[in-house]
Amino acid sequence: MTGTIFHVDLDAFYASVEQQDNPSLKGKPVIVGPQPGNRGVVSACSYEARRFGIHSGMPVSRAARLCPQGIFRPVRMKRYLEISEEIMKELADITPVFQQISIDEAFLDLSGTERLFGPALQVGRMIKERIADRFGLTLSIGIAANKFLAKLASEYEKPDGLFQVTEPIEFLDRLSLKDIWGIGEKTLDRLAELNITSIQKLRSFSRDILCSMMGVAGGRYLYLAARGMDPGIYSDHPRSHSISSERTFARDKKDRTAINKTLLELSQQIMHRLIVGGWQANTAVLKVRYEDFTTTTIQKTLKHYLTSSDELYRVALELLRKKWNGSTPIRLLGVGTTQLLRPGSLEQGELFEDRDLKRRKVEQAVTELKEKMKGLKLTKASLLETKDRCG
DNA sequence: TCTGGGGTCCTTCCGCGA
DNA sequence: TCTGTCGCGGAAGGACCC
Ligand SMILES: [Mg+2]
Ligand SMILES: [Mg+2]
Numbered sequence: 523m524t525g526t527i528f529h530v531d532l533d534a535f536y537a538s539v540e541q542q543d544n545p546s547l548k549g550k551p552v553i554v555g556p557q558p559g560n561r562g563v564v565s566a567c568s569y570e571a572r573r574f575g576i577h578s579g580m581p582v583s584r585a586a587r588l589c590p591q592g593i594f595r596p597v598r599m600k601r602y603l604e605i606s607e608e609i610m611k612e613l614a615d616i617t618p619v620f621q622q623i624s625i626d627e628a629f630l631d632l633s634g635t636e637r638l639f640g641p642a643l644q645v646g647r648m649i650k651e652r653i654a655d656r657f658g659l660t661l662s663i664g665i666a667a668n669k670f671l672a673k674l675a676s677e678y679e680k681p682d683g684l685f686q687v688t689e690p691i692e693f694l695d696r697l698s699l700k701d702i703w704g705i706g707e708k709t710l711d712r713l714a715e716l717n718i719t720s721i722q723k724l725r726s727f728s729r730d731i732l733c734s735m736m737g738v739a740g741g742r743y744l745y746l747a748a749r750g751m752d753p754g755i756y757s758d759h760p761r762s763h764s765i766s767s768e769r770t771f772a773r774d775k776k777d778r779t780a781i782n783k784t785l786l787e788l789s790q791q792i793m794h795r796l797i798v799g800g801w802q803a804n805t806a807v808l809k810v811r812y813e814d815f816t817t818t819t820i821q822k823t824l825k826h827y828l829t830s831s832d833e834l835y836r837v838a839l840e841l842l843r844k845k846w847n848g849s850t851p852i853r854l855l856g857v858g859t860t861q862l863l864r865p866g867s868l869e870q871g872e873l874f875e876d877r878d879l880k881r882r883k884v885e886q887a888v889t890e891l892k893e894k895m896k897g898l899k900l901t902k903a904s905l906l907e908t909k910d911r912c913g
Numbered sequence: 914t915c916t917g918g919g920g921t922c923c924t925t926c927c928g929c930g931a
Numbered sequence: 932t933c934t935g936t937c938g939c940g941g942a943a944g945g946a947c948c949c
Contacts, residue, residue, distance in 0.1 A: 535949095555917080562917050565949090578949080584914045597917095624949050706947050739923060762921060770917065805941090815916070821942065856918090923946080931937085 528630040529664040529672035533681035535626035536566035551592045558586035668752035690750030724748040766858025774851035788857035793831035802827040808841035809856030
């Protein structure tokens with residue numbers, strides 16, 4: 523029995539929202555990201571901008587040179603989230619077997635619904651019409667027997683595309699290696715060194731050989747991908763979770779007071795998100811990027827869970843002291859937490875928990891949050907002072 | 914060209930205890 | 932008791948994706 527998976531992917535999402543919210547931008551090269559002259563890269567751009575050679579991930583400074591008449595807009599994440607939520611609700615209405623995988627993408631499992639809904643392509647057209655009518659946005663849909671192929675299929679005719687894979691091998695052989703989800707620049711280079719330059723060629727290698735060349739997980743992945751079998755690109759239950767926040771300075775910094783201030787702000791953001799999300803974390807991570815772009819992280823696992831932003835801040839400071847010589851200019855600072863655990867979820871060996879207990883925990887978290895917000899100003903000042911002393 | 918911010922997963926190394 | 936090895940958790944780095 524063969525499944526029918528839809529992958530739905532909005533086209534140039536952020537840029538399209540900007541055009542929709544301001545129709546005078548339609549038909550024009552819209553580039554979403556920092557203003558030119560600032561550090562950073564393009565988050566998204568309209569197809570008109572792509573004709574100038576612009577793509578997401580490109581430094582805005584370069585984008586501005588390629589397209590001086592481009593319209594540069596800041597990232598309005600709140601707005602995109604709002605639209606995304608509404609669209610995802612629409613999609614989830616179609617089938618309960620629905621999995622959102624990013625702000626603008628989702629899988630729908632419509633296996634065995636042909637008698638109810640009609641042929642898959644027709645359902646695809648219906649979805650596209652619906653979203654176009656209600657939101658004025660175009661999207662691309664890929665339909666295939668598994669998530670892996672469906673994802674590739676939605677790319678195939680982008681933008682405003684609709685494609686169903688009926689012959690997986692034929693379909694794959696029309697693509698290039700780089701099109702495969704999970705094969706990036708480095709893997710492409712390594713494969714090229716082994717004289718593997720196409721998906722057909724990749725398919726001719728045994729699983730064992732691929733594993734010996736690319737690692738156990740990598741080899742397995744490539745072996746399955748080349749055959750159109752889902753290597754597991756989006757698991758239903760991710761095994762790791764982390765929360766982090768980082769900032770690239772407008773200009774590299776070596777001033778201790780400014781650096782400490784950033785560290786404190788980042789720590790507060792993280793702790794806020796931990797509390798709101800109901801997470802417990804026992805590992806703190808500090809990330810430092812220097813002027814030459816070398817990046818290091820240093821982490822520490824505690825014997826208890828982090829309980830306050832002050833505590834996280836103190837750990838971050840301690841880690842920075844270990845890493846930083848105090849004079850090399852810093853380009854980016856980041857603070858994060860890993861090993862996240864939601865109290866009361868299966869890990870602790872409880873199959874279920876009564877609702878009152880959950881409710882109490884939420885309440886407790888909110889109270890703690892309020893406490894923290896109250897004491898914020900005072901804490902901030904005091905902590906910054908102690909810090910300056912050792913700088 | 915001069916390189917964001919938010920993530921997940923994998924590999925390798927190391928020390929520890931069985 | 933010595934030695935090899937195995938599994939594990941922690942740490943650091945890296946590839947990749949949106
Ligand atoms: Mg996408
Ligand atoms: Mg998209």
